[in-house]
Amino acid sequence: MDPRTNPYAPGAGTPPPELAGRDGLIEAAAVALDRIRDGLSARSLVMYGLRGVGKTVLLNQMRLNAEANGLVTVPVEAPEGRSLPAILLPSLRSSLIRVSRSEATKAGFKKVFGILASFAKAFRVKYADIDFSIDIEPEEGIADSGDLENDLTELLRSIGEMARERGVVVSLFIDELQYVKEDQLAALITALHSANQRKLPITLFAAGLPQLLGLLGKAKSYAERLFDFQFIGALAPEFAREALVEPARRLNVEYQTEAIDQIVQATECYPYFLQAWGQYCWQVAEKTPITLEDTQQATEIAIAQLDSSFFRVRFDRLTPSERRYMRAMAELGPGPHRSGDVAEILHRPVNSIAPTRSSLIRKGMAYSPAHGDIAFTVPLFDGFMKRIMRLEN
Template sequence: MDPIRNPFAPGAGTPPPELAGRDELRESLRVSLERTRLGRPAKSAMLVGLRGVGKTVLLDRIRQDAEASGIHTVRIEAPEGRSLPAILAPQLRQALLRLSRLETAKNHAVRGLRALAGFASKLKVTYQDIEVGYDFDPEPGLADNGDLEHDLQALFEQVGLAAKAAGTAVALFIDELQYVEEEQLAALITAMHRTEQRQLPVILVGAGLPQLRGQMGNAKSYAERLFEFPEIGPLPDEAARQAIGRPIENEGATIDGDAVERILALTEGYAYFLQEWGSHTWLAASASPIRRRDVAEASTQAIAALDESFFRVRFDRCTPKEKRYLRAMAELGAGPHRSGDIAACYGAKVSSLAPTRSALITKGMVWSPNHGDTAFTVPMFDEFMKRIMPGEDWRE
């Protein structure tokens, strides 16, 4: 098959050729965004799920839908080691500058930019990574107390007032929210709560690993009433078949039904893995129709590609102690697993492994579905750990 015409797109956040199985959620969030624009009650949403299920792709598609309807959007990724004020400030500045070009919203937007100047200048003492241009002088007493929770509320109010004057809404799209520290997450939740109370058109659509739900509940007890938490998981079988079959058909080729079923079995319906197997199967096939033997030939290359990119980039971030812990988890299977069972795998005490487990949760490698349980955040990571750390030497 012509590699130039390969329709599949394995990559970090790369849009797939067919976004299958997500229409219901997209429609639900479209309704929430439009209600926000009208000043009607609407819950913000947090998309939660494992790595590789397509949260980032879905977040970006919902943002594109919002932009197409005239809603102003802000797109942020929350990396490890950066403060929330630092990643928010430049993007809010851009949103306010866009709103300031609209005559009906100009005065409110300018006041928002003054609030942003006060917000950034005072909080820079605490969060030294804030870097943002100041378009106007601060207004004394406006978002400049130096207290994140108080000042973020004031800043969001000004953003909401400018959006309301413009007859639109501002939608914040924040990826990897699990990396935001609890105190800063609490301030974000409080600011969103305040805009909802004032019926201002500001909405948040976030995405993160499964532990995000618990993190937000710990940060503010009312978070579960303020947000929806749709779980993004593997695609249902029919949607997974569509994700494989339709891109191939759009290129004028076909794939046998048993070949599709084999891909579904190997990938377990995870969106990223479907793209990886689809891409390598296309390359392995000599002609249409694509057959099951092409899938078998492609599987070696697909697994090697995952090992060197999707899996390896996460493995390399771990310390030797953390790798041993992950290998012990893998020995027990996909999980989740009890802490005592993991410790027993290589003769360690549960209490001695608590710091290692905590560090792995912080890095987003594992999460706790229930008290005392630990599970991988990356699908099929147990099999990768057995490939990368074979034998029994890891127990020593």
């Protein structure tokens, strides 16, 4: 069919044509923000799940909704290897500048900008990746002790107090939070905890891979009470259908029931895969309705494409021993698996492959859902591992 009108949108953080099955989560986020605005308690939201389930899309949608309701949002992405101060400072500054523009009196802001400046000055040496300047005198003695936990707490407190005076809510939206290092994560938790105890209108919405859960708990044991953790998984089958059918219907294109069933089965209802399959179905089909034959052909193309891109780029980051480990996991199925069972497939003692297991977790390729367990962070990766390499004996 016409490639110009193909509605599907596979990508990272690309808004889908139909955001299916997430109304409950979006509503819960809106309720939390309204409560905070009204001076009531609400926990910060942390969404965790595998790659391609729609965490970034959700975070962006929640942020747009918050902005539409007049909240001050601070969007931050945590790339691998950057420090928290370096990624936080520029976003804080531009968000605060936007609020200060709509304000009659600028006095309170001057102080907050001064504190941002002193914070940046205090950490410029420790975190060499800070690239931040602000044309304002540092506010001496606040947020500049050089102790991140202390200074971030003071920084967020001053922002929270300014927000309260003006009757606004400030929300941080941090994506890929699992890449923030443990001591910096601990500082962030402490700062939010302190703001929370003072009932300041400042809050966090975050997303990350499943290991985020363990990382937050390890950084501060009370993290599990401070945050509302939400697992983001594959869609329920009825919503997977909706994600495919609705965008097509708007363009007067239908799917045969067997065709949809086949996609639901092949994608296991993972959002990224649904978009990819939808895109290829549209490409392959000549007319409406899209048939089982079309979807079977689309499945072949989709798998070949994923094998050479989405899966492949991740495979390429692995060392030979990591590949052997992942291949042994795949032999056991989609998972999660016991590390002991993986060791058995490899004919190796568990201890001797523990370093490989750890490096896979650090790279975000695998995670440990429970003590002694190991699982893939990319859905359907087991099938790919089996296609790309043979099990060595």
